[in-house]
Amino acid sequence: MPEQTANDAVVIERLVEAPIDQVWSMWTDPQRFALWYGPAGATIGTARLDVQIGGERSVEMTVQTPGGERTMWFLGEHVEVDSPRVLMYTEAMAGSDGGAPQSPITTVRLELTATGERTQLRLTHHGVQAGSPGATGW
Numbered sequence: 001m002p003e004q005t006a007n008d009a010v011v012i013e014r015l016v017e018a019p020i021d022q023v024w025s026m027w028t029d030p031q032r033f034a035l036w037y038g039p040a041g042a043t044i045g046t047a048r049l050d051v052q053i054g055g056e057r058s059v060e061m062t063v064q065t066p067g068g069e070r071t072m073w074f075l076g077e078h079v080e081v082d083s084p085r086v087l088m089y090t091e092a093m094a095g096s097d098g099g100a101p102q103s104p105i106t107t108v109r110l111e112l113t114a115t116g117e118r119t120q121l122r123l124t125h126h127g128v129q130a131g132s133p134g135a136t137g138w
Contacts, residue, residue, distance in 0.1 A: 010125040020114040023121060024084035027110060039063060045071070051081055057089050060098065073098040076105070085112050104129075 016023050026032050028051045034044035038061045046060040059074045073094040080088035088109040092101030106127030113120040 008126065008128055010123075010128050012121075012123045014121045015115070016119045016121050017117075018119060019117050020084050020112050020119045023112055023119040024087075027087055028083075033059075037061070051078055051083075051087070053078055053081055055081075057091070058098065071096040075101055079107070080109070086110065 028049055030047040030049050034047045037044055042061050042063045044061055048056055048058045050056045055078045057076045057078060062069060062071045074091050075094050076090035078089045080086055090105050090107055092105045093103040094101050104127060106125060109124045111122040
């Protein structure tokens, strides 16, 4: 269960049964990222991950909702990149056309630590409002 902190951040920690380079590529290689990102049943139509400081990050995700299929975009830029240990980016949600953001800008920080052939992952998503869908975790 993710932790909701007092400063509107969701923190998730996991021990991943994979080496750090593999976990890093799951976050930075668009094809690998598209295989796992989003809730069950979601599809990633586009993932542009220019993993360098100032580089674009845009992800198109389609999900099934009670009202039918919904497509949304997550837009941002990379603000810290220290391969394969730290990845930080801004993120805002946009509508189905991928235009102007329709939500506040949040910040996601991924920290990876190698522990032999496994990886300790700590994800901190700052700016998530308590009670929002994002507050329930990833």
